[in-house]
Amino acid sequence: MTIKEKHSNRRTVSKMSYEENKPMAFERTGSVESSYRVYDGEKVGICYSIGEISDEEGFARAQADPERARPYPFTPETGGERKRDKSESTVTDRELMDVAGEYMQYIIEKYPQFTFSGNFTTERCRYALTSDLGTDFEEADACFGAGIMFKHKDSRDIIDGSFGFNMRTLDDGEVFRTMADLYLGQYETPAEVPEEILLCIQYYSLTGTISDELNAETLALGTSHLTGKVGEQVFSEDFTLEHDVTDKEAWFGRFWDGEGCVIEGDKLVLIENGVIKTGFSDKRVAKKYGVPHTKSAGHNYSDLPYPGGLNLRIRRSDKTIRELMAGRPAIIPLNCTGSPMDNKGNMSMIINTSLLWDGERVVGRLPEFRVNMNFFDVLGKDYIGVGSDDSPFYHDKVILLKGYRV
């Protein structure tokens, strides 16, 4: 007996682009991707399609080449029906162009000493999973986003910094104006690098690194820095990391994983109060290495799933960003590059341009400097926390952590 399953993703994007203060292009794209899968209990035939095709043709193509059928000795999920729509509003192309014009006019007129390039985007996405076992999942989301790069007219660099945000409901421009004023208002005021380096940043690159280290397969093979440390207190007691598909702060997520599995309560705690609770796995890795199946398969439309696809978030502190700063100024990097961590977990970062923020106002712009950090320390003794409030620099949550100037 065979079981048929279809994963699909419909996406539309409209984008208004500016280059060096001038409108450059209006771009519109639409795409449909589908993965038709036919399971026989031992193997799965897969047809990955870009563009519209009929379900009949998709399933036929999934079974057309037995040589390419992939081993999959697992039973597909019977998930029932569940639908979620996180989108809040619709921004028309005309509104997008008008808003882009208004926002650009604001920064060009108020900050003539800079040139600006960037994009204003609306994106709408609808994911679906259906199977003849009765699974009928759907998740939709839509957002408006702005991303601005700026360059001071006296600078010898190509770009001096950038800012941007996403939001589901377009506001009256307050978020954009506040952000622009924070980044640009005191840019020309020189400030001194403080003795204690307290970085205030978004944490997505950091959780990406942690994700690589918590893959149950790399833990089992000894290729993770965290191998042998499951159950141990490795990080700060204040640090809790979870995969959270309820997260409204994440964009274009799905509540099911690449194998159609749904986590109980939509949350999986990976690190709790600094103690590593578990690595994450899909069905193949769980079976192969005898580890718990955490329903964490990435969405791979053209082949077998793999462990991944997590929406990791660091649990917020009870304290606000200012309370976490405790009177110390924080550094907001504008243009920086970090090194990958070495085999000891050490990393370097050069911060070309940054702002010094005292919690209420921007003090000024800092000269270029370098910091060293260690992966275990950043989330251990140098971890300060994620504020309970959003930062106006990012319209998003931020992490505060310490670095060491070199």
Place this chain on the structure above:
Amino acid sequence: MGEKFHFPKDLYADIRIEEKYTVNLFNFNGELVNDRATQENGALIRVYDGKLWYTTSTNELDRLQEELDALAELAQPNPAVYDDPAIRLLEVNRDERLLYEGDKLADIARQRFLDVIDYYVGACIEDEMPEVNSWSVGAGGEYMKKSFYSSKGSEIVYDYQMCAGGVWYTLGNNGQPMNSGKQLFGVTPEELTGHEAEILAERERYIDFIKNAVDVEPGEYTCVLSPITTAMFAHESFGHKSEADFMLNDKTLRDEWVLGKKVGSDLVSICDSGDMPNHGYIPYDDEGTKARETWLIKDGVLTGRLHDAHSAAALEEGLTGNCRAQSYRKRPVVRMTNTFLQAGKDSFEDIIADTKDGIYVYMVSDGTGSATFVMNATICYRIRDGKICEPLRVHMLTGSVFQTLFDIDRVGSDFELFDTYTCGKMNQMVRVSAGGPSIRVRKLQVS
């Protein structure tokens, strides 16, 4: 080829069609975890009315005329659009360059890729590898047929094929893993074979590094860069500054990068060319401009920069064939292709022997190109009294592009061009090559 599309009146328009076939097979620790072949067809349509570009992408190649007509409805017809300086500059080319019809990727049997994987599993994976915690062997490739039609009359079709593979190891040492390996390129799967000696030597080098490397004392050092490091230096430190789209209305940068200015030592010459049979091969760019050799620096003097039609018109310079997009889903912008620092006369051995105190940078992982450029190092060695000494753990090499090009005082004859690069800019990744010989730089910041 005949008129394929009916282009709208009083507007400039072009259509870029991409038909891409991709194969990817990947053996991880003895298990074939990837085995896929995918076909993706799509097109980007652009319309320009003299004020704004309007673009749309689609996978429905039988509906291109309808999509073009719908897009034209958004634009404002402009009888003078062909007098626009950028549009006037655009070339009209008619050409067909299909080089891979004989052994096209879609016609290559899956077994030929599996044979490459079996070859390297046999040659490079032993039963006992105490320092190796996991390994992987991959083989695959990409074939692209690109067609371009414009309302000025261009009709261009060309193709490109690259097979790629490699062997990678994750080496373990008391919970401190490190990755090593080597990526391989060729036009057919069989061209990927025959590199086992290099792969095993590289693995031994990394094992030695893990066991013996010491932390660098941060500071300023004379550095000898290996050819792959020079390649990244040429691309990151200078190459991105040669992309003209960032300086169109910026007096500071136009003054800084004025042609004819001395920007480096006499030993420095840097070139970009899309018409080389490498990873950055584009015989025509995504505006239909024919690729050509552009010397960016010649004997230390700034002699050229990279353009699309818009930037070339704004700066009143010639087209260079560097307008590229990641795929049919993206609008093209100014990008590098195959970029290299020209070889000199010194042997590598002489450069090392002539260096009393410094660092040999053997391998880097990635880099960025601000005014202070960054290269992240993976394998370095101390140089003392003209000899390569102990392995050195270095994270980052930095320098000022305005100074470092002047600080190059030795240029080797051991030129290599590397197809391993993918370059990111404005959320678009494109395939490029970068090359160069060993060079010596009098001072770089090392941490």
